[in-house]
Amino acid sequence: MKELHVHRTGTRGRPVVLLHPLALSGAVWDPVAEYLGQRHQVLALDARGHGESSWDGAEFSVEDMAADAAAVIEDFGAGPADVIGLSMGGSTALVLAASRPDLVHRLVLADATAWYGPDSAAEWAQRAERALGLDRRAQLEFQRDRWFADAFRASRPDEVERVCDIFVATDSKAHAAACRALGTLDARDRLGDVRAETLVLVGAEDYATPPAMSRELAAGIAGARLEVLDRARHLSLLERPDRWPVVAAHFAGEPS
Template sequence: MKVDTARGGFEVARTGDGGRPLVALHALALSGRVWDPMAAALAGSHQVFAPDARGHGGSDWDGGPFSIADLADDVAAIVETVADEPVDVVGLSMGGSTAILLAQRHPDLVARLVLADTTADYGPDRVAQWTERAEKAVGVPREKQVTFQVDRWFSPSFVETHPDEVRRVSDIFVATNSQAHAAACHAFAGLEAEAGLGDIQAPTLVLVGREDYATPPAMAETLAARIPHAHLEVLDDTRHLSLIERPDIWPVVEKHLS
């Protein structure tokens, strides 16, 4: 469904008709549809809203630069439109960074948090690192970026045993606007949200794949140590898209949110 807000129009995949509202925020260069399997599994307890970030999927974008804080304010506008109570928030990778800023900037909108394979700061080399990633996002055909992405997203065993799911996620990636992908990379270059982690009051579950080299376990440990009401789970044999690779963790997420 399209949700019109003062900050623009956002495509939002909605799953479930009852239960507590849950907003699921996707990873870089994907869309809300990446959550379809998990949303279906949680639909019994939650009404799941999975928005496309600006420029991703079917959401509007004016082509200009934006920050992760802008993405968080976008989500706040969506929440204020679709829900009449604080929402649970699950954020994966870019979605997790967005959720961190959402909880810092709009604490009244967030009931509980799940932060998966994410960070509040990519460190001192982030500008050079993400500038290079932005250049590749627009300079390399999307189909030729898939091998690099899949190696980051999923463990080799998952790639071998779940080819249909790997293809589903890859197709979402290939369909993503390359300019929006690059703009999001530049947004990560400016991400500095560690100082506000102590202000997050929402009970928080932090998840990370033990083999995640995009946002390694040390980054998750920082989140769990600095967010007051946080608990860390490190998932063996798992890479960056842990909540896609590990459906056996969905009940853990549901328990935390309940």
Template sequence: MRVDTARGTFEVAATGEGGARPLVALHALALSGRVWDPMAAAMAGNRRVLAPDARGHGGSDWDGGPFGIADLADDVAAIIEVVADGPVDVVGLSMGGSTAILLAQRRPDLVARLVLADTTADYGPDRVAQWIDRAEKAVGVPREKQVAFQVDRWFSPSFVEAHPDEVRRVSDIFVATDSRAHAAACHAFAGLDADAGLGDIQAPTLVLVGRDDYATPPAMAQVLASGIPDARLEVLDDTRHLSLIERPDLWPLVEKHLDT
């Protein structure tokens, strides 16, 4: 559905009409809310799942200008204020997790419970050079030729072999993403520095990370779990960066946390 806000118009995939608090699911870099379709379908009997496309991604509008992760968080806040009555639960994966961290810091009134998967509040001292390089590749390399790099980061080799249709589904979303928006999001990561505010997060938080995630490794997840009051960390064996896509067996764990 299209959601008009004071910050622009966003595409939001809406699934389910369950009685629990709505769940807002925030996608990874250069993907879209459709990446959550399988999880949303599995949860549809218990809750409404709202999966917005970040600005410039999927079907959401974007003026072509630069933005930061805080801007993405403020976009989500504007969406929540339009589509939800009261606070929501939030699940964020990778870029979506960084967005969720800023959202929980800036608008604690909108976040009831929080799940942060394979994400970080700060990519470290080399982040500017690292993400400028990623931005240049996002626009300088044809999207189809970027897929192999992405798949290796996203999924374990065993998952790639066993689930080619799901790998293809996620890869197709990536290929369809605007390269300019992908690059702008990379530049946003270069400015991400939210560690100092972790202690301000009030929402009960579950932190998930693949043990083999080399994009946002377990050490980054440990920083989140140590900095957020009463957060709980789960390190997942044989799992890479898109843990909640690779591991449907985690969805009941997520629901248990949200329902506690």
């Protein structure tokens, strides 16, 4: 039986659900959760096979991860919740908001996409093979450069290594399965189903999900607002804590 682990921070206010990037866990959100936990109950979910969530080894999809997030919101009696998704978590949050609008109040999609392009299945299959074939630490050079801009890596080595430790601890088989799930993602026709007020964020230097992908999200979701963040790459919300108040203001329905 699948058991989903949730990192909980804060005890009051409307719940915020945090969905993490590929091959990491809900723990990656710790500094963000501490900030948002001053106003909200924060639920940071470990995706199946990641962190402390169990997994039966079967293939899964982004739609399955969205259903997991929906189950967590329902199990905690937390809906409708505000939701933040980063990278893989952003794609998951998008599908969640489109399929279960009753569970999502306001939405933040960071460094995410609805579709990785016509060659995505083959490209993500190669990523899956690399996840299985290389030692976890041998993959870190690629990941560090992808996740963080040069200046952040130089100024915050502690935070970079914290994220690296989470990556190293991730099950390679779950990492590979999640790669294959992203390779089959195509939620472009679901953008119009999103009813939640949406803020789209993307690092200006993000080459994993380039700003053009976020522009497509913002264009397809009614009323969505886009911010391109300079000095940030793929994990923009970790690199730019100055935007956390903007996220909090979005959830409060206040002008940022």
